[in-house]
Structure formats: C-alpha cells, structure tokens
Amino acid sequence: MGYGLLKGKRGIIFGALDENSIAWKTAERVHEEGGSFVLTNAPIAMRMGTISQLAEKTGANVIPADATSLEDLEKLISESVEVLGGKIDFVLHSIGMSVNVRKGRVYSDQKYDWTAKGWDVSAGSFHKVMQVLYKQDAMNEWGSIVALSYIAAQRVFPDYNDMADNKAFLESIARSFGYFFGRDKNVRVNTISQSPTPTTAGKGVKGFNGFILYAEKMSPLGNASALDCANYTVSLFSDLTRKVTLQNLFHDGGFSNMGVSDAVMQAFEEQQNP
Numbered sequence: 001m002g003y004g005l006l007k008g009k010r011g012i013i014f015g016a017l018d019e020n021s022i023a024w025k026t027a028e029r030v031h032e033e034g035g036s037f038v039l040t041n042a043p044i045a046m047r048m049g050t051i052s053q054l055a056e057k058t059g060a061n062v063i064p065a066d067a068t069s070l071e072d073l074e075k076l077i078s079e080s081v082e083v084l085g086g087k088i089d090f091v092l093h094s095i096g097m098s099v100n101v102r103k104g105r106v107y108s109d110q111k112y113d114w115t116a117k118g119w120d121v122s123a124g125s126f127h128k129v130m131q132v133l134y135k136q137d138a139m140n141e142w143g144s145i146v147a148l149s150y151i152a153a154q155r156v157f158p159d160y161n162d163m164a165d166n167k168a169f170l171e172s173i174a175r176s177f178g179y180f181f182g183r184d185k186n187v188r189v190n191t192i193s194q195s196p197t198p199t200t201a202g203k204g205v206k207g208f209n210g211f212i213l214y215a216e217k218m219s220p221l222g223n224a225s226a227l228d229c230a231n232y233t234v235s236l237f238s239d240l241t242r243k244v245t246l247q248n249l250f251h252d253g254g255f256s257n258m259g260v261s262d263a264v265m266q267a268f269e270e271q272q273n274p
C-alpha cells in the first residue's frame with residue numbers, strides 16, 4: 001500500500017535487469033507511491049532481461065541507453081522530459097559492473113583496460129548522467145538523485161576487488177556534483193550504501209554467500225533487502241528529505257557501526273569447542 005509520497009513526480013530509473021534488481025523493486029515502489037518514470041538499461045541488458053514486463057506493470061516507457069555514452073544519455077534525458085511531460089524530479093543510478101570480477105582476475109592482478117571499463121560503467125557513468133541532466137537543465141527544483149554504493153568504499157572486502165575503488169569514486173562524485181546541483185538548482189545528490197543483496201551483480205562477487213551470511217550475523221537488524229532499499233530510496237525521492245544532500249547513507253541494518261556481534265562470536269566459539 002502506498003502513501004502517495006511521489007504523486008505527480010517524474011523520474012528516470014537506471015538498472016532494472018530482472019525482478020531481483022534493486023532498481024526493479026524501486027520501480028514497483030515508486031509506482032505504488034504515485035510517481036511516473038522512464039525505465040532505462042544498456043541495450044544489451046534489455047535483450048537479456050524482462051524490462052518490458054516491468055514497464056507494462058508500472059505504465060513506464062523504456063528508453064535504452066548505455067550509461068557510458070554521452071550521446072545515449074543526451075537522447076535519453078531529452079526524450080524522458082518529453083514523454084513524461086516535464087522536468088525530472090528523481091533519478092536512480094543503479095548500475096555496477098567490474099570486468100575483473102566477472103573474469104576472475106583478483107585485485108592484485110588486474111587487467112587495466114578492464115579496470116577502466118568497470119570504472120566507466122560503475123562510477124564515470126554517474127558523473128555523465130548528472131552532467132547531462134545539469135547541462136540540459138532537466139531537473140526540477142528540489143529534485144533528488146540517488147546512486148547505490150557498498151561499504152567496500154570505506155573498509156576492506158578483498159573479493160569486492162576493483163569495485164571497492166569504483167564505489168569510493170562514485171561516492172566522491174555524489175559529493176562533488178551534489179555541491180553544484182545544490183548551489184545552482186536546489187537538487188540533492190546522495191548515495192545509499194546498501195547491504196549485500198542477492199542480485200545478478202551481487203551474486204557475481206566471489207564469496208558472496210559467505211559475506212551475505214556474515215553481514216546478516218553482524219547486523220543488529222539483519223541485512224536490508226532489495227525491497228527495504230527501494231523503500232529507503234522512495235523516502236529520499238520524497239519531499240520529506242529535502243535538506244539531505246552530499247551524503248553516503250548506510251542502509252545496512254547497522255553493519256557499518258559494528259565491531260563484533262554475539263552471533264559471530266558464538267560461531268567462532270563453537271568452532272573452537274565443537
């Protein structure tokens with residue numbers, strides 16, 4: 001059931017690949033809250049995915065765009081303003097990919113053209129999306145832009161590989177561009193640092209099953225699900241959070257402030273005294 005939090009608001013949602021995607025759940029929740037939006041993904045992902053089902057369910061238009069292509073983004077954003085009937089109030093950047101992770105190259109043995117590609121898709125694209133929105137003056141005043149991050153930007157998670165550096169860069173872009181967007185257009189920009197979540201991107205990280213269970217045991221509230229993340233994102237798109245900007249917001253059941261938990265201690269004690 002919705003609260004009408006996004007009634008009359010227009011947006012663009014990047015990154016709904018399948019029903020497990022955080023962007024997919026967000027699109028469903030935004031729809032329930034009365035928002036209208038354009039769904040977009042890389043043309044190649046659309047051929048594999050089921051985005052048209054989501055579009056039908058939510059009354060959205062689908063406009064393909066490779067988020068690393070300025071030309072695609074320019075077209076996406078101008079067409080979105082046209083089909084939605086006005087400027088944009090919210091944008092979700094839910095995009096991530098590392099070629100090194102995909103191909104099993106560890107952090108200490110990166111192939112640098114893959115590193116560059118992963119950076120462009122996962123972090124550079126966020127700058128590009130905002131630069132096009134900014135130059136086209138496509139955002140409404142008091143609009144909200146959100147990208148998704150992970151705590152490996154601050155702490156070491158070895159198997160998260162070069163995505164850790166991409167997320168650190170992404171969070172920095174949110175702050176740096178957020179300044180200009182705030183100063184000039186009263187638009188806020190934030191990243192949400194989300195719990196490990198079983199999606200295509202998440203499950204692609206080596207050792208994912210181990211660290212999702214570990215995070216669950218470490219977090220006093222347990223891991224945040226994709227739906228929880230969608231709800232939090234809705235709150236950041238709503239008028240209830242107008243003065244929140246330049247933040248990396250941990251949405252992780254408390255994981256980021258934990259040292260150790262009883263549940264984790266117990267697992268080690270059991271190992272020692274079976």
Ligand SMILES: NC(=O)c1ccc[n+]([C@@H]2O[C@H](COP(=O)([O-])OP(=O)(O)OC[C@H]3O[C@@H](n4cnc5c(N)ncnc54)[C@H](O)[C@@H]3O)[C@@H](O)[C@H]2O)c1
Pocket residue numbers: 014015016017018020021022023041042045065066067068093094095096097121148149150193194195196197198199200201202203
């Ligand atoms: N799953 C997790 O554990 C987790 C945790 C924290 C943060 N995140 C972040 O959440 C975001 C969404 O990921 P997800 O977990 O929903 O996985 P997902 O695989 O469902 O979504 C990733 C999306 O990125 C899209 N994408 C890749 N290259 C692109 C390009 N060139 N242009 C446009 N789109 C492109 C993919 O098509 C896909 O839709 C990512 O930024 C991810 O790093 C995920």
